[in-house]
Amino acid sequence: MCRSFKVKILQVIPCYLPAHRYGGPVKSVHELSRKLVELGAEVTVFTTNADGPDDLDVPIGSVVLLDGVKVHYFSVEKPRSYFRSPGLNRALAEQIHQFDLVHINWLYVYPTLTAARQCLRQNVPYILSSRGMLDSNAVAMKGELKKKLYLSLIEKKHLAGAAALHFTSYGEEANSWQSGWNKRHVVVYNGINLSEYADLPDIAEFDQQFPELYGKKIVLFLGRLNYIKGLDLLTQAWPMVVRDLPDAHLVIAGPDDDGYGVKVRQWIRDGGCEQNVTFTGMLLGREKLAALSRADMFVASSYLESFGMAIVEAMACGKPVVITDRVNICREVEQAGAGIVTPCDPPRIADALIMLLKNPKVGREMGTKGLKFVANNFTWDKAAREMTDVYEDVLLKRKR
Structure with missing residues (x-):
């Protein structure tokens, strides 16, 4: 060429x-x-x-x-x-x-x-x-x-x-x-441009913006609040996680899409775990990097992702990912050992999140593998x- x-x-x-x-x-x-x-x-x-x-x-x-x-x-x-x-x-x-x-x-x-x-x-x-x-x-x-x-x-x-x-x-x-x-x-x-993720903000930066996160184990969702993102699955899984790990905290970062966020907030209330969830709205630039830096892991409970840019961004930050088998790079994530792939099933999603939250060493190893895979392929x-x-x-x- x-x-x-x-x-x-x-x-x-x-x-x-x-x-x-x-x-x-x-x-x-x-x-x-x-x-x-x-x-x-x-x-x-x-x-x-x-x-x-x-x-x-x-x-x-x-x-x-x-x-x-x-x-x-x-x-x-x-x-x-x-x-x-x-x-x-x-x-x-x-x-x-x-x-x-x-x-x-x-x-x-x-x-x-x-x-x-x-x-x-x-x-x-x-x-x-x-x-x-x-x-x-x-x-x-x-x-x-x-x-x-x-x-x-x-x-x-x-x-x-x-x-x-x-x-x-x-x-x-x-x-x-x-x-x-x-x-x-x-x-x-x-x-992605790997250079954008080479120097992440200190993890304390995101806590300063959202003090309720201090000392918590953070699971990050990053994307539009839209049906296709499977937030109905995630909000059913999250109460199961909180019952096992009361210090777990879900950060939902993304813009509301046609009023769907109202439903998501109601599901959180119905699950009785409002104190364990923070909605940040859309995060761009340094704010998004701060969220990725602070997160212990990333979750994508999607019904469909043709690729999954946010997933790859999390991998570039060395974070383990929990994704569904409807994400079209799930095979690559699994082969790389960069995370856990689950069906679109709330109990299975909850089990994967709990396992990684309880085993941070495993999560760090997955994150390292994910970063290497991104550098070579994405x-x-x-x-x-x-x-x-x-x-x-x-x-x-x-x-x-």
Whole structure:
């Protein structure tokens, strides 16, 4: 592969930084794009100004430069959940031919639809990253019939027409629904920047912000308060943990998603363990690092994770992880010896948490193994190099 990657790439994604509320894909697309720029690529992003029910405070109709990435924000219109943006569609129709390759992220949304259509109309090659939305569990989770109809009637030709389908883990690839529509699959993991986790805040820093944590054994949940994150499972498991270990404390760090946090707080009250739970809201930057530094372990009780960025961040901080078998990197975590994988079953989740809380030496050993695995497999430098190989392969095949 040529190390100076002089290619013009367009990333299309319905939402982008600083819309952190949308979770891992927003950051992962930016980090990959930033690294591609470092390798010599010219990367442009077409996205909307959506930020949940609000609009991002960003300029419309001009370029915003973020870490060398040229970002174009377009106004989102109703229905907002579909990220409809006529302005984005017009820009794609007028400019898509200027790019060597398009990388489309997400499914079931307007930007994905219009980007794939324009690529096919103007004969521009594209990669499609479903970001977990083809996962059979995701398809079956909510509105199954509607999703299957949308995929079959609308997205099938777009999936089939892609130069490749990109998956962020082998688990995501294996679990994908109707991925046979296109057998050109590539797996490139997401990553992190290890340097960000090399100098963590002192563990006392988080206690100063949340004094109720002083002297407690901390289990950290980091993510959106959303059904898919399995907080109903975790809040059923937590009273079992507290009955065995009264000094255990659960930190739930993340933004409320469509009022789901109200349910989570009620479940905590119903379990009678309010004194053993702290809600911090969304944590970013140093605050997030302080939480990771203070935690004794990390938990992800998810019904679905196409990758699990927060899990990898915890591993990068040397923390053992307890995750469900619905996390698509569960095989990698288990093989690395970096944590415990459980079914989506509250008693089993509780047992895993209790075991690690009672055996800190085992937890430290798992944390060390996890950090080593992340350093070897889950970095953005590695991901960007592998993705440039994918892009070059697509472009070379096109020239033949």
